[in-house]
Amino acid sequence: MFQVNYDNVPQVVVVVGPTASGKSDLAEWVADKFSGELINADSMQVYRGMNIGTAKPSIASMSAIPHHLFDIIYPDEDFTAAAYVRLARQAVLDISSRGKLPVIVGGTGLYIRALLSGLAESPGGDEAVREEYLQYALTNGNGALHDLLCSVDPLAGARLHANNRVRVIRALEVFKLTGRSIVAFQQEHSFALKWCNYLKIGMNVERSELYRRINLRVERMISEGLVAEVQTLLAAGYRPELKSLAAIGYREICSYLAGEVSLEDAVSLIKRNTRHYAKRQLTWFNNEDDITWFSCPLEIDKVGKAVKGFLMRLQM
Secondary structure (H helix, E strand, C coil), X not given: CCCCCCCCCCEEEEEECCCCCCHHHHHHHHHHHCCEEEEECCCCXXXXXXXXXXXXXXXXXXXXXXXXXXXXXXXXXXXCHHHHHHHHHHHHHHHHHCCCEEEEECCCHHHHHHHHHCCCCCCCCCHHHHHHHHHHHHHHCHHHHHHHHHHHCHHHHHHCCCCCHHHHHHHHHHHHHHCCCHHXXXXXXXXXXCCCEEEEEEEECCHHHHHHHXXXXXXXXXXXXXXXXXXXXXXXXXXXXXXXXXXXXXXXXXXXXXXXXXXXXXXXXXXXXHHHHHHHHHHHHHCCCCEEEEECCCCHHHHHHHHHHHHHHHHC
16 A cells, blocks of 8 residues: 655645546546545536436445545535635545545546635625526526626636636626626736645547547436436426536536427537537646646556656655
């Protein structure tokens, strides 16, 4: 068993990459090889009852290696990056205190950056303001909501996609409460707070292979019962407008169940939207300068040497 020497500073391995790149399997291998435990960094895998559409680890995987921050909230509960940072840091410190290696895995770049480097200071939320903008979006569409943001805060509008309704609403909320762009708060902070030593590993999959994996994953989700999973969520009273059910895979199946599109079209939309999401993830991670990239097919020995070298350097 590989024993980690922490010297009072947590040592963390982070595995990132676009959806369907194989990062979960790699993270499990690292945790198994180096006596680690996994911490989720996927903004959708925190929700209970949303297993198939989020490609959550299997029961067998969770039984073999301790997994943290999966299935921690219900689909109608609010969950922010700040809440994630608080819980994830607690998990890192707990795992470290037991002589284990924290292995963070996920594709939500903001969660990972916020956890490792801190969150920008910005105003607290106002539920009434958020509801106002949500109703505006439901009435006029995400495009109109994004146009509204661009008219008052063009800097934030240029950075956010119109379909990212949650973040567009947050940017509008911050501007309405403070008269300042949320980008200004982020730039002042510059994500500069460092609190742990980490090695960040990236999964680099050739684009056509990544798209092939995405298509196969979506087809597998359908065959494993994604439609029934969404039906169960709706029957439990969860609204399609919720942040959780607006996620890729869930919103398209909600449209199918509402009679708005055929199942075939819904599946095609999930594939297309997932490909677009993977592109955005790659753009985010390619702008990070602290990732050690490994190409697919993965040379696992090189990954092992990189992790071992990282841990050994910190013990010297």
